[in-house]
Amino acid sequence: DADVTQTPRNRITKTGKRIMLECSQTKGHDRMYWYRQDPGLGLRLIYYSFDVKDINKGEISDGYSVSRQAQAKFSLSLESAIPNQTALYFCATSGFAGGDTQYFGPGTRLTVL
Amino acid sequence: GENVEQHPSTLSVQEGDSAVIKCTYSDSASNYFPWYKQELGKRPQLIIDIRSNVGEKKDQRIAVTLNKTAKHFSLHITETQPEDSAVYFCAAWVPGGFKTIFGAGTRLFVKA
Numbered sequence: 548d549a550d551v552t553q554t555p556r557n558r559i560t561k562t563g564k565r566i567m568l569e570c571s572q573t574k575g576h577d578r579m580y581w582y583r584q585d586p587g588l589g590l591r592l593i594y595y596s597f598d599v600k601d602i603n604k605g606e607i608s609d610g611y612s613v614s615r616q617a618q619a620k621f622s623l624s625l626e627s628a629i630p631n632q633t634a635l636y637f638c639a640t641s642g643f644a645g646g647d648t649q650y651f652g653p654g655t656r657l658t659v660l
Numbered sequence: 661g662e663n664v665e666q667h668p669s670t671l672s673v674q675e676g677d678s679a680v681i682k683c684t685y686s687d688s689a690s691n692y693f694p695w696y697k698q699e700l701g702k703r704p705q706l707i708i709d710i711r712s713n714v715g716e717k718k719d720q721r722i723a724v725t726l727n728k729t730a731k732h733f734s735l736h737i738t739e740t741q742p743e744d745s746a747v748y749f750c751a752a753w754v755p756g757g758f759k760t761i762f763g764a765g766t767r768l769f770v771k772a
Contacts, residue, residue: 587669588764589749589762589764589765590704590762590765599687608771646692646753648694648709651704651705652703653703654703
Protein backbone atom coordinates (compact mmCIF):
# COMPACT_ATOMS: atom_id res chain seq x y z
CA ASP A 548 0.00 0.00 0.00
CA ALA A 549 1.46 3.34 -1.05
CA ASP A 550 2.38 5.29 2.06
CA VAL A 551 4.57 7.83 3.81
CA THR A 552 6.94 6.49 6.46
CA GLN A 553 9.18 8.20 8.99
CA THR A 554 12.13 7.01 11.04
CA PRO A 555 12.69 7.07 13.91
CA ARG A 556 9.23 7.25 15.49
CA ASN A 557 10.59 8.42 18.81
CA ARG A 558 13.93 9.95 19.72
CA ILE A 559 15.38 11.35 22.90
CA THR A 560 18.61 13.27 22.57
CA LYS A 561 20.73 15.82 24.38
CA THR A 562 21.35 19.48 23.72
CA GLY A 563 24.03 20.02 21.08
CA LYS A 564 23.65 16.66 19.37
CA ARG A 565 23.08 16.32 15.62
CA ILE A 566 19.86 14.56 14.71
CA MET A 567 18.48 13.36 11.37
CA LEU A 568 14.86 12.49 10.79
CA GLU A 569 14.09 10.53 7.65
CA CYS A 570 11.03 10.35 5.44
CA SER A 571 10.26 7.97 2.59
CA GLN A 572 7.21 7.73 0.36
CA THR A 573 5.88 5.27 -2.15
CA LYS A 574 3.13 7.52 -3.51
CA GLY A 575 5.19 8.76 -6.43
CA HIS A 576 4.62 12.37 -5.40
CA ASP A 577 7.09 15.08 -6.32
CA ARG A 578 6.25 17.43 -3.45
CA MET A 579 7.48 16.74 0.08
CA TYR A 580 7.19 18.78 3.26
CA TRP A 581 8.44 18.85 6.83
CA TYR A 582 6.15 20.25 9.55
CA ARG A 583 6.50 20.76 13.24
CA GLN A 584 3.50 20.35 15.58
CA ASP A 585 3.37 22.03 18.97
CA PRO A 586 0.28 22.17 21.21
CA GLY A 587 -1.83 25.21 20.37
CA LEU A 588 0.32 26.17 17.39
CA GLY A 589 -0.92 23.78 14.77
CA LEU A 590 1.30 22.56 11.97
CA ARG A 591 4.11 24.92 11.01
CA LEU A 592 6.09 24.45 7.82
CA ILE A 593 9.84 24.00 8.22
CA TYR A 594 11.00 23.19 4.66
CA TYR A 595 9.44 21.96 1.45
CA SER A 596 10.71 20.53 -1.82
CA PHE A 597 9.10 20.24 -5.23
CA ASP A 598 11.75 17.95 -6.71
CA VAL A 599 15.27 16.75 -5.97
CA LYS A 600 16.80 20.04 -7.15
CA ASP A 601 14.36 22.30 -5.36
CA ILE A 602 14.45 23.19 -1.64
CA ASN A 603 12.46 26.00 -0.06
CA LYS A 604 12.40 27.45 3.44
CA GLY A 605 9.14 27.49 5.34
CA GLU A 606 8.09 29.75 8.18
CA ILE A 607 10.35 28.25 10.86
CA SER A 608 13.51 27.00 9.09
CA ASP A 609 16.09 28.45 11.51
CA GLY A 610 18.05 25.67 13.23
CA TYR A 611 17.01 23.07 10.63
CA SER A 612 18.36 21.84 7.31
CA VAL A 613 17.04 19.34 4.77
CA SER A 614 18.25 17.03 2.04
CA ARG A 615 16.22 15.62 -0.85
CA GLN A 616 18.19 12.51 -1.70
CA ALA A 617 15.72 11.17 -4.25
CA GLN A 618 12.14 11.74 -5.32
CA ALA A 619 11.04 9.38 -2.55
CA LYS A 620 13.31 10.54 0.28
CA PHE A 621 13.42 13.79 2.22
CA SER A 622 15.49 14.15 5.41
CA LEU A 623 15.37 16.80 8.13
CA SER A 624 18.46 17.57 10.20
CA LEU A 625 18.95 19.44 13.44
CA GLU A 626 22.64 20.37 13.39
CA SER A 627 22.81 21.20 17.09
CA ALA A 628 19.61 20.30 18.89
CA ILE A 629 18.19 22.59 21.56
CA PRO A 630 15.35 21.94 24.04
CA ASN A 631 12.83 24.21 22.28
CA GLN A 632 13.05 21.90 19.26
CA THR A 633 11.23 19.30 21.32
CA ALA A 634 8.11 18.65 19.26
CA LEU A 635 6.23 16.23 17.02
CA TYR A 636 7.58 16.30 13.46
CA PHE A 637 5.56 15.27 10.43
CA CYS A 638 6.64 14.63 6.88
CA ALA A 639 4.01 15.02 4.17
CA THR A 640 3.67 14.62 0.42
CA SER A 641 1.34 15.98 -2.22
CA GLY A 642 1.01 15.40 -5.91
CA PHE A 643 -0.67 18.39 -7.51
CA ALA A 644 0.81 21.77 -8.34
CA GLY A 645 -2.34 23.75 -7.69
CA GLY A 646 -3.02 22.79 -4.11
CA ASP A 647 -3.94 19.27 -3.18
CA THR A 648 -4.37 16.79 -0.35
CA GLN A 649 -1.33 16.34 1.80
CA TYR A 650 -0.53 12.80 2.95
CA PHE A 651 1.22 12.74 6.29
CA GLY A 652 3.66 10.26 7.73
CA PRO A 653 3.08 8.82 11.22
CA GLY A 654 5.23 11.46 12.90
CA THR A 655 8.46 11.50 14.90
CA ARG A 656 8.31 12.55 18.53
CA LEU A 657 11.60 14.28 19.34
CA THR A 658 12.67 15.20 22.86
CA VAL A 659 15.76 17.32 23.42
CA LEU A 660 17.03 17.28 26.99
CA GLY B 661 2.57 37.24 5.82
CA GLU B 662 0.04 34.54 5.09
CA ASN B 663 -2.08 33.53 8.04
CA VAL B 664 -5.00 31.26 8.89
CA GLU B 665 -6.89 31.90 12.11
CA GLN B 666 -9.05 29.13 13.56
CA HIS B 667 -11.71 29.30 16.30
CA PRO B 668 -12.51 27.99 18.79
CA SER B 669 -9.38 26.29 20.10
CA THR B 670 -11.50 23.87 22.14
CA LEU B 671 -15.09 22.79 21.59
CA SER B 672 -17.16 20.47 23.74
CA VAL B 673 -20.56 19.20 22.56
CA GLN B 674 -23.06 16.59 23.58
CA GLU B 675 -23.43 13.54 21.37
CA GLY B 676 -25.98 14.23 18.68
CA ASP B 677 -25.43 18.00 18.70
CA SER B 678 -23.80 19.94 15.89
CA ALA B 679 -20.29 21.38 15.94
CA VAL B 680 -19.01 24.35 13.95
CA ILE B 681 -15.38 25.39 13.50
CA LYS B 682 -14.54 28.66 11.79
CA CYS B 683 -11.44 29.85 9.96
CA THR B 684 -10.34 33.04 8.29
CA TYR B 685 -7.46 33.42 5.85
CA SER B 686 -5.38 36.41 4.83
CA ASP B 687 -4.29 35.76 1.23
CA SER B 688 -7.12 36.62 -1.14
CA ALA B 689 -5.44 34.48 -3.83
CA SER B 690 -5.99 31.29 -1.81
CA ASN B 691 -8.18 28.91 -3.79
CA TYR B 692 -8.08 25.54 -2.02
CA PHE B 693 -9.22 24.91 1.55
CA PRO B 694 -8.75 21.43 3.06
CA TRP B 695 -9.78 20.22 6.51
CA TYR B 696 -7.78 17.58 8.37
CA LYS B 697 -8.72 15.42 11.33
CA GLN B 698 -6.08 14.19 13.75
CA GLU B 699 -7.10 11.52 16.21
CA LEU B 700 -5.05 11.09 19.36
CA GLY B 701 -1.60 9.74 18.54
CA LYS B 702 -2.33 9.57 14.82
CA ARG B 703 -1.37 11.50 11.71
CA PRO B 704 -3.59 14.25 10.27
CA GLN B 705 -5.87 12.98 7.50
CA LEU B 706 -8.02 14.86 5.03
CA ILE B 707 -11.75 14.70 5.75
CA ILE B 708 -13.14 17.24 3.30
CA ASP B 709 -11.94 20.06 1.06
CA ILE B 710 -13.39 22.87 -1.00
CA ARG B 711 -12.12 24.90 -3.92
CA SER B 712 -12.90 28.55 -4.48
CA ASN B 713 -15.29 27.94 -7.35
CA VAL B 714 -17.93 26.50 -5.00
CA GLY B 715 -19.58 27.88 -1.87
CA GLU B 716 -20.51 24.67 -0.08
CA LYS B 717 -19.64 20.99 -0.11
CA LYS B 718 -21.19 18.17 1.88
CA ASP B 719 -20.16 14.61 2.65
CA GLN B 720 -22.59 12.73 4.86
CA ARG B 721 -22.46 14.40 8.31
CA ILE B 722 -19.76 16.92 7.47
CA ALA B 723 -20.00 20.03 5.34
CA VAL B 724 -17.76 22.96 4.54
CA THR B 725 -18.83 26.46 3.53
CA LEU B 726 -16.70 29.15 1.93
CA ASN B 727 -17.25 32.91 1.78
CA LYS B 728 -14.52 34.28 -0.46
CA THR B 729 -15.58 37.89 -0.04
CA ALA B 730 -15.17 37.69 3.72
CA LYS B 731 -12.27 35.21 3.49
CA HIS B 732 -14.08 32.86 5.86
CA PHE B 733 -14.63 29.12 5.70
CA SER B 734 -16.26 26.80 8.19
CA LEU B 735 -16.59 23.11 9.02
CA HIS B 736 -19.97 21.83 10.15
CA ILE B 737 -20.41 18.41 11.76
CA THR B 738 -23.97 17.29 12.40
CA GLU B 739 -25.21 14.50 14.68
CA THR B 740 -21.83 14.30 16.39
CA GLN B 741 -20.61 10.95 17.67
CA PRO B 742 -17.88 10.10 20.22
CA GLU B 743 -15.59 9.01 17.37
CA ASP B 744 -15.69 12.58 16.06
CA SER B 745 -13.55 13.57 19.05
CA ALA B 746 -10.22 14.72 17.62
CA VAL B 747 -8.21 17.79 16.66
CA TYR B 748 -9.40 19.45 13.46
CA PHE B 749 -7.17 21.67 11.33
CA CYS B 750 -8.29 24.04 8.63
CA ALA B 751 -5.81 25.08 5.97
CA ALA B 752 -5.48 27.36 2.97
CA TRP B 753 -3.38 26.90 -0.15
CA VAL B 754 -1.21 29.92 -0.95
CA PRO B 755 -0.63 29.94 -4.72
CA GLY B 756 2.09 32.58 -4.61
CA GLY B 757 4.20 30.51 -2.22
CA PHE B 758 3.10 27.09 -3.45
CA LYS B 759 2.42 26.01 0.13
CA THR B 760 -0.37 25.25 2.57
CA ILE B 761 -0.86 27.29 5.74
CA PHE B 762 -2.59 25.55 8.64
CA GLY B 763 -4.75 26.94 11.40
CA ALA B 764 -3.78 26.26 15.01
CA GLY B 765 -6.35 23.50 15.38
CA THR B 766 -9.59 22.89 17.29
CA ARG B 767 -9.83 20.14 19.85
CA LEU B 768 -13.36 18.72 19.67
CA PHE B 769 -14.76 16.68 22.55
CA VAL B 770 -18.02 14.80 21.98
CA LYS B 771 -19.56 13.70 25.26
CA ALA B 772 -21.63 10.54 25.24
